[in-house]
């Protein structure tokens with residue numbers, strides 16, 4: 001397992017006119033469950049479908065329609081809980097959260113307030129090698145998503161698309177343990193990485209399948225430690241909430257803007273109102289939206305249409321025994337098995353697709369060489385084309401083939417790079433390409449010797465100079481490489497040139 005001896009990163013400090021301030025952040029991440037059907041109906045969850053085409057009578061809240069729980073979604077919530085080392089509640093229940101909104105036909109959202117399916121867990125958020133913070137997860141509950149109101153298609157009318165209505169969400173609620181904007185982004189990235197490894201959510205932030213409500217407050221140095229000792233929220237500042245953030249960059253910028261807004265108010269002798277905050281990504285401006293005091297009373301009560309959810313420990317155990325290897329464990333294994341640095345292991349395990357690609361390439365080969373080729377050559381080339389690893393034009397078998405050719409001394413490292421580019425752009429079997437294009441390294445000393453002799457014979461002046469100054473032997477090596485089209489084994493050339501000049 002991963003060696004968890006790390007140092008905690010320092011909290012982000014902002015200097016104000018009246019002294020230093022520290023940030024305290026807690027997040028509610030909504031991750032859409034990767035299910036084909038909705039949480040309480042059989043309607044499809046397919047993204048990008050014709051508006052209002054994935055809507056069942058249940059989703060449209062037709063009178064008399066009853067919700068039926070989707071077992072697959074429950075399983076994904078349990079898997080996610082297990083992936084976050086969290087307590088799984090064998091008893092959970094659904095509640096109605098009542099509010100009126102045009103994209104919510106039921107007039108309430110079915111959620112889990114009093115008895116969530118997942119309790120306390122934790123995640124390790126890596127900031128840099130050897131530096132990480134443990135962020136506690138308070139709970140995960142299952143709930144329905146709302147629909148979408150469209151206000152920008154017509155000057156006089158608004159439209160409602162109910163395709164998303166009733167889609168299953170896992171709301172992952174953290175403790176206020178996040179201490180800065182970079183850490184907040186790293187936390188979202190880690191949660192996203194874990195759900196992607198688990199396959200419980202695709203984590204696609206652009207499509208809104210993973211989005212975060214970010215709660216921000218500021219306090220004086222030392223106050224947070226008092227909160228951790230006592231559990232008393234009174235030591236923390238009043239928080240404000242940035243809703244539905246779906247970009248790592250925006251999350252960081254918005255947190256800083258909001259913290260500065262709060263500090264300015266506090267230093268001016270004012271008080272923070274617990275507001276929802278709107279952040280404009282175009283201008284970077286921040287403005288309070290509505291006060292929580294004015295917000296609706298949700299009149300939560302147990303949903304009478306659904307029985308409490310009771311699951312068996314044996315089912316949880318079975319799910320647990322089928323969990324895939326998770327990012328921290330995979331990273332530790334890569335470091336141990338392939339002798340790679342924590343940095344390289346982090347890069348290779350960032351996405352499960354990259355990790356799988358690497359493992360397939362490294363199978364039966366030198367792991368360090370494979371890691372080198374995947375990280376430096378392949379990732380570098382893919383980045384240039386903005387191409388995802390899943391669309392890589394070079395397969396692990398092809399890259400492995402190139403590595404084998406280097407290992408067997410059939411080609412030099414330099415030729416290997418040319419070969420890689422050919423395979424990347426034209427495809428094909430590396431072995432065949434090397435054969436058909438005569439790229440094989442010349443290791444036959446007879447042939448190299450002939451080339452060395454020829455160049456020595458043609459350049460008596462250079463020979464005299466090189467004999468006086470052995471450093472100039474490099475010129476002959478260069479000439480031989482040129483004469484052989486870069487295919488001569490550099491080691492053999494070096495040895496022969498030294499021998500011939502010396503003798």
Ligand code: ADP
Nearest residue numbers: 024025026027174175176215216217236237239
């Ligand atoms: P609500 O029911 O209003 O959503 P919760 O108590 O569930 O409130 O908290 C929501 C989120 O706000 C949690 O992630 C929690 O950790 C975070 N939070 C609570 N207090 C603070 C605070 N003072 N500063 C920053 N985040 C906070």
Ligand code: MG
Nearest residue numbers: 028173213241
């Ligand atoms: Mg909330």
